Amino acid sequence: MxxxxxxxxxxxxxxxxxxxxxxxxxxxxxxxxxxxxxxxxxxxxxxxxxxxxxxxxxxxxxxxxxxxxxxxxxxxxxxxxxxxxxxxxxxxxxxxxxxxxxxxxxxxxxxxxxxxxxxxxxxxxxxxxxxxxxxxxxxxxxxxxxxxxxxxxxxxxxxxxxxxxxxxxxxxxxxxxxxxxxxxxxxxxxxxxxxxxxxxDDGHFTTPLGKAAIYRPGSDLTVLTYGTMVYVAEAAAHETGIDAEIIDLRTLLPLDMGAIEASVARTGRCVIIHEATRTSGFGAELSAVVQELCFYALEAPVTRVCGWDTPYPHAQEWAYFPGPDRVAAAFRAVMEA
Missing domain, CATH: 3.40.50.970 (Thiamin diphosphate (ThDP)-binding fold, Pyr/PP domains)
Structure with missing residues (x-):
């Protein structure tokens, strides 16, 4: 290593x-x-x-x-x-x-x-x-x-x-x-x-395409995210004390439907986080997948935390990103629903 x-x-x-x-x-x-x-x-x-x-x-x-x-x-x-x-x-x-x-x-x-x-x-x-x-x-x-x-x-x-x-x-x-x-x-x-x-490992190995990873196990709610937002979700979980299971999707296409279904069916709640704009973002697809696979297990509406629906605001970059405060608010709202 x-x-x-x-x-x-x-x-x-x-x-x-x-x-x-x-x-x-x-x-x-x-x-x-x-x-x-x-x-x-x-x-x-x-x-x-x-x-x-x-x-x-x-x-x-x-x-x-x-x-x-x-x-x-x-x-x-x-x-x-x-x-x-x-x-x-x-x-x-x-x-x-x-x-x-x-x-x-x-x-x-x-x-x-x-x-x-x-x-x-x-x-x-x-x-x-x-x-x-x-x-x-x-x-x-x-x-x-x-x-x-x-x-x-x-x-x-x-x-x-x-x-x-x-x-x-x-x-x-x-x-x-x-x-x-x-x-x-x-x-x-x-x-x-x-x-x-x-x-x-500095030798040869592969990470299978199409397989998500459980970055942080939890029982209160499921977080579906990827890339940079994995760490934002982790910070929000620590700061709220909510036991969030963070699924690092890793591959968006093909999507690991089995990992999504297994987690949401167990927790009954789902928050989706991504950096891109909200409207027609990948979170909309994830929300549809969760609704189709896990409708009868859901205890609260599926919630998205995303970037703004605006051209990228250079001067307000940190505000544009979903940060721990916005994600924490979503966690609390989903738990209270």
Missing amino acids: ARMTMIEAIQNAHDVAMERDASVVVFGEDVGYFGGVFRCTAGLQKKYGSHRCFDAPINESGIVGAAIGMAAYGFKPVVEIQFADYMYPAYDQIVSEAARIRHRSNGDFTCPLVIRMPTGGGIFGGQTHSQSPEALLTHVSGLKVVIPSNPRDAKGLLTAAIEDPDPVIVLEPKRLYNGPFDGHYDRPIAAWKKHPLGEV
């Missing part, structure tokens, strides 16, 4: 995959010589050469389009979109080509492609560097979508994504790149590298 940040775990996942499989290639904007804007590909070009880790022009549609062609002909491309906000020029390639190639070719072609995207806020990046577009991606049949909340899962999910025969979107919460926080956005956990979730 090694102690790693999420950045180090992602870099290590690339390294292990490239060493094991010569068909794995890495490219994107500034990922080669510079090692990526967040340094997640640092050292790969020096170790494996510029034919396996290289820079691409500022052309997201071209990056993803080229990667789809490479994947169809036997490579395993791992491409980085520098920020999730930059994915929109490539969205047609993702939806119309990558997600559908297996089906439209009747299985003659597959697309073993990984698209990595730093997502969410927390770095004062403003409207064009802080969006959370997961709902736009989970709507697309043919894709898999994962969001890790810790270094161990970041490596395991990325490795599983690289080995998957179909396209996988890996959304990386940039607020967690250097370690999580205590749920209050201005208070990082200084001792993150001593945290158990910072222990990462």
Whole structure:
């Protein structure tokens, strides 16, 4: 085991995959010589050469389009979109080509492609560097979508994504790149590298796609969340004393229906938390799933705590995020219903 940040775990996942499989290639904007804007590909070009880790022009549609062609002909491309906000020029390639190639070719072609995207806020990046577009991606049949909340899962999910025969979107919460926080956005956990979730096997392993994790067991209510919001939920549970079971979904598509049903059926209450805007956010899908699977077990309405329905407010970033106070209020309301 090694102690790693999420950045180090992602870099290590690339390294292990490239060493094991010569068909794995890495490219994107500034990922080669510079090692990526967040340094997640640092050292790969020096170790494996510029034919396996290289820079691409500022052309997201071209990056993803080229990667789809490479994947169809036997490579395993791992491409980085520098920020999730930059994915929109490539969205047609993702939806119309990558997600559908297996089906439209009747299985003659597959697309073993990984698209990595730093997502969410927390770095004062403003409207064009802080969006959370997961709902736009989970709507697309043919894709898999994962969001890790810790270094161990970041490596395991990325490795599983690289080995998957179909396209996988890996959304990386940039607020967690250097370690999580205590749920209050201005208070990082200084001792993150001593945290158990910072222990990462530096060899080969995978975290199964489509399997949620119980981050914190509890009996009072179920929290369905992912990425950055795992730690906000934990802070709210500590501050309220409510025994919340926190389910870290890890994979949004395909969703672990069994884990959701088992937890909500046992607790009878459910709070959903995500950073993205509320209307048509992924929480709406989760709420529908809970209602369909667990209606007769529910003791209170399913509650969502989300970002505002507004363009990303740079100057009010911390207020925009669901914080422990908003989540705690939701916990209390659900328990009192």
